[in-house]
Amino acid sequence: MIFTDVIERFQTSEHFRVVGFGASNTERYMPCMHWLDVLEVGLRKRFGRKFQIIDSGVSGNNTREALARFDRDVAFFQPAAVIVTLGGNDCDQRPEKHVPEPEYRANIEEIADKIKKLGAIPIFQTYYKMDLEAMEPNLARDFVHNMEIVRDLAKKNNWNLVDHYSVFDRLDPLVHRYKLMINPMHTNEQGNLLMGVELLRHFDIDPTTIVHPEKLLPAAALLKSVS
Secondary structure: OOOHHHHHHHHHOOOEEEEEEEOHHHHOOOOOOOHHHHHHHHHHHHHOOOEEEEEEEOOOOOHHHHHHOHHHHOHHHOOOEEEEEOOOHHHOOOOOOOOOHHHHHHHHHHHHHHHHHOOOEEEEEEOOOOOHHHOOHHHHHHHHHHHHHHHHHHHHHOOEEEEHHHHHHOOOHHHHHHHOEEEOOEEOHHHHHHHHHHHHHHOOOOHHHOOOOHHHHHHHHHHHHHO
């Protein structure tokens, strides 16, 4: 699905901001080219240098904690679009961190409402597929359920959705585990590049046309192989 509403907003704006709102996979888990970096070079190719991308990821955040900082870390920047990637830490089984599925669903809907009240367009992402077999079973189960909730809400409310999980799920399991993940819950640089290339697809941006696309070519080929 091409995000025609977002593209039109960007094209008709003199200047715009995009906020990435999430946890460690948004914050930048490790030194590398991050999926937001890929988005930046792609948007620059299509729209020119008339935008800013703000990384408002905080490692370890669940939706409850993210909502508590929304005004400071999202609304303050008056974005045109907000890319929301949350749900992994809601599955944490510790009582002080765990967010039950009904509350998670309500929190995601509240985040969408807050974004719309800013006059911004929400873009929701599922996480990549984590290495479920290497995770604690209850954590893995809840994670899968939360990603299903994101899909369900996006379909129900006609939100823009990037389903990274479905892309990673179609990959060879050995490629997934050993080429794209740094640990069971986080992608390495190649995993980030794949996420970035998949995100660009929804903006109708061909990564091979970007200046110096060398780093993106393997990810583009991998995405093409499962599309």
